[in-house]
Amino acid sequence: MAIRIGILGYGNLGKGVECAVRHNPDMELAAVFTRRDPASLELLTEGVKVYAAEDAPAKKDEIDVMILCGGSATDLPKQTPDMAKYFNVVDSFDTHARIPEHFDAVDEAAKNSGHVGIISVGWDPGMFSLNRLYANAVLPGGKDYTFWGKGVSQGHSDAIRRIEGVKDARQYTIPIDSALEAVRSGSNPELSIRQKHTRECFVVAEKGADQDKIRETILHMPNYFADYDTTVHFISEEELRRDHAGIPHGGFVIRSGKTGWEDEHSHVIEYSLKLDSNPEFTSSVLAAYARAAYRLHQEGQSGCKSVFDIAPAYLSALDGAALRKHLL
Amino acid sequence: MAIRIGILGYGNLGKGVECAVRHNPDMELAAVFTRRDPASLELLTEGVKVYAAEDAPAKKDEIDVMILCGGSATDLPKQTPDMAKYFNVVDSFDTHARIPEHFDAVDEAAKNSGHVGIISVGWDPGMFSLNRLYANAVLPGGKDYTFWGKGVSQGHSDAIRRIEGVKDARQYTIPIDSALEAVRSGSNPELSIRQKHTRECFVVAEKGADQDKIRETILHMPNYFADYDTTVHFISEEELRRDHAGIPHGGFVIRSGKTGWEDEHSHVIEYSLKLDSNPEFTSSVLAAYARAAYRLHQEGQSGCKSVFDIAPAYLSALDGAALRKHLL
Numbered sequence: 092m093a094i095r096i097g098i099l100g101y102g103n104l105g106k107g108v109e110c111a112v113r114h115n116p117d118m119e120l121a122a123v124f125t126r127r128d129p130a131s132l133e134l135l136t137e138g139v140k141v142y143a144a145e146d147a148p149a150k151k152d153e154i155d156v157m158i159l160c161g162g163s164a165t166d167l168p169k170q171t172p173d174m175a176k177y178f179n180v181v182d183s184f185d186t187h188a189r190i191p192e193h194f195d196a197v198d199e200a201a202k203n204s205g206h207v208g209i210i211s212v213g214w215d216p217g218m219f220s221l222n223r224l225y226a227n228a229v230l231p232g233g234k235d236y237t238f239w240g241k242g243v244s245q246g247h248s249d250a251i252r253r254i255e256g257v258k259d260a261r262q263y264t265i266p267i268d269s270a271l272e273a274v275r276s277g278s279n280p281e282l283s284i285r286q287k288h289t290r291e292c293f294v295v296a297e298k299g300a301d302q303d304k305i306r307e308t309i310l311h312m313p314n315y316f317a318d319y320d321t322t323v324h325f326i327s328e329e330e331l332r333r334d335h336a337g338i339p340h341g342g343f344v345i346r347s348g349k350t351g352w353e354d355e356h357s358h359v360i361e362y363s364l365k366l367d368s369n370p371e372f373t374s375s376v377l378a379a380y381a382r383a384a385y386r387l388h389q390e391g392q393s394g395c396k397s398v399f400d401i402a403p404a405y406l407s408a409l410d411g412a413a414l415r416k417h418l419l
Numbered sequence: 420m421a422i423r424i425g426i427l428g429y430g431n432l433g434k435g436v437e438c439a440v441r442h443n444p445d446m447e448l449a450a451v452f453t454r455r456d457p458a459s460l461e462l463l464t465e466g467v468k469v470y471a472a473e474d475a476p477a478k479k480d481e482i483d484v485m486i487l488c489g490g491s492a493t494d495l496p497k498q499t500p501d502m503a504k505y506f507n508v509v510d511s512f513d514t515h516a517r518i519p520e521h522f523d524a525v526d527e528a529a530k531n532s533g534h535v536g537i538i539s540v541g542w543d544p545g546m547f548s549l550n551r552l553y554a555n556a557v558l559p560g561g562k563d564y565t566f567w568g569k570g571v572s573q574g575h576s577d578a579i580r581r582i583e584g585v586k587d588a589r590q591y592t593i594p595i596d597s598a599l600e601a602v603r604s605g606s607n608p609e610l611s612i613r614q615k616h617t618r619e620c621f622v623v624a625e626k627g628a629d630q631d632k633i634r635e636t637i638l639h640m641p642n643y644f645a646d647y648d649t650t651v652h653f654i655s656e657e658e659l660r661r662d663h664a665g666i667p668h669g670g671f672v673i674r675s676g677k678t679g680w681e682d683e684h685s686h687v688i689e690y691s692l693k694l695d696s697n698p699e700f701t702s703s704v705l706a707a708y709a710r711a712a713y714r715l716h717q718e719g720q721s722g723c724k725s726v727f728d729i730a731p732a733y734l735s736a737l738d739g740a741a742l743r744k745h746l747l
Contacts, residue, residue: 110680114559135680190743211747218553220747221731222690225546227746228707228734229700231442275693350703352438352463356695362550365603367684372557375678379556399732399742403549406556414727415518418555419539419548 094385095121100160101132107374108158109135115378117408121154151177156381168193175200175208179384181377183213198395207388208395212380213373214364219344221398222362226346230358233348234279238266242340250315251292254308256300261335263291277347277357290321293335295328340369379406422713423449428488429460435702436486437463443706445736449482479505484709496521503528503536507712509705511541526723535712536723541701542692547672549726550690554674558686561676562607566594570668578643579620582636584628589663591619605675605685618649621663623656668697707734
């Protein structure tokens, strides 16, 4: 019997999960839940029903794993523990500083209800975190580097859109090649924020807006842009739609470290992602961890887990013998 | 209390484990076991004793994890199940085709004695296998590529040394850049053996040996060289010692795959290693999995496991809360 997946929240991420379920023959989409009017949603999958978010608990016997596709700022801190009362849950909570408290909240709810909750699943946190952990464990004497991009940062794009006179904007985070090369050389360089990434902004200004003022506001925005070498391009709405419609992203996790009795040998471990669609890749990781949540629950486990707590074999549709034969 | 590590076999790998233990403050080297005369070994670590291999069982209460540093051809198939009767064990068994039977033999011994055995630990099998599994689980619609090098292949170097008239040799496996680039483009190319790697051989011939004949023998050696573009250089013994003393290796695991309702988006996941010392890196992975074996045994688990069966958190000296805070 296929693993019955529920989706709560049908934005880019929810649609991505719907597509990921289609790529995993051992899963089926059971239902989608939304805070919008259910009648207003048109799914890609035929024959699947859309319900109001508040009706989710009533469907608890029809869904094996609920994948939460809301945002980390306000949705998930409430939704994940709430839904863990009724379902095994998986989310992509990505506010790094608040992970400990989110973990505790989901752990309490999931333990009380006997479900499994897996939080902070995606690529960072997620696959990048895994690679940081493995590399740290293998090379304890070393140094970590994470680079992001080239890709669209939604947070930075939103920050530009909030500036007076800006109609729309798209911001790309770009790792600096010379910094990547320095890290790959194994020389363990100290790199400032400015030395690691540049930021490139494509801005559609309102008619008659003061472009110089918009540019200055961007360049001096603290945290977001002031510490970076930032380029601002003003383009038309048509150009934005034509050339910047995608949501690519990616990045690099690199650790270099030493081995040998006198640290005489250097090693470089590098993991990188080049993603055409940030939300669809994140959704694909969510789907794999939904499989793990289902299996762990079947084994009688409960409580909150992160990607660190889950043996890789739980992510695959293949059994242990097949994995050892084909992938080990 | 530190995890007490035993080493069986004190070649390059065993010495590497000794160095890795020094880099992990929660471990200590308890003893080294050898089939040579124990008095003939001089360890790097002060105050640690060397015993004959057959005395290992008598030390079973003094060692938490025995790391087996023998070869896969004849040592490990016998040693790992043998030692699993007395110890938690970790090995780097790398004969891919025989992993299923090795797993079964170690599983039986370890279950009977209540120990944990972790086999096929290192980088391939090992870290490369993990990356194949994760990438397969996340991108079920995709294609895997593994490239090795640039690095020294011991097996190929040995094959050359067995040729009449050859005094010594070193063989490098080199991935072909254009193949790597084609894979990274996401185009999922079909690549022949010859298109993926070249082989470069540095050969010291015996005085008066027929170099043309040696070259021809290498170039036409089935399995080892015949399917590759191979270059043979004759050099002096001094040059071999001076320029080819290291044992570097590394490689790339790349998976590209599609997501989206109509497979409209491409993604590339790449993991790579650049290693100054193949045995020392392998040893570092063995040490991390020794920590996992110790902890799993403390939890009451037993039987054989591969890297697929072990949650990443078990590899780290940090606890769950610290991992979530610093690496997630």
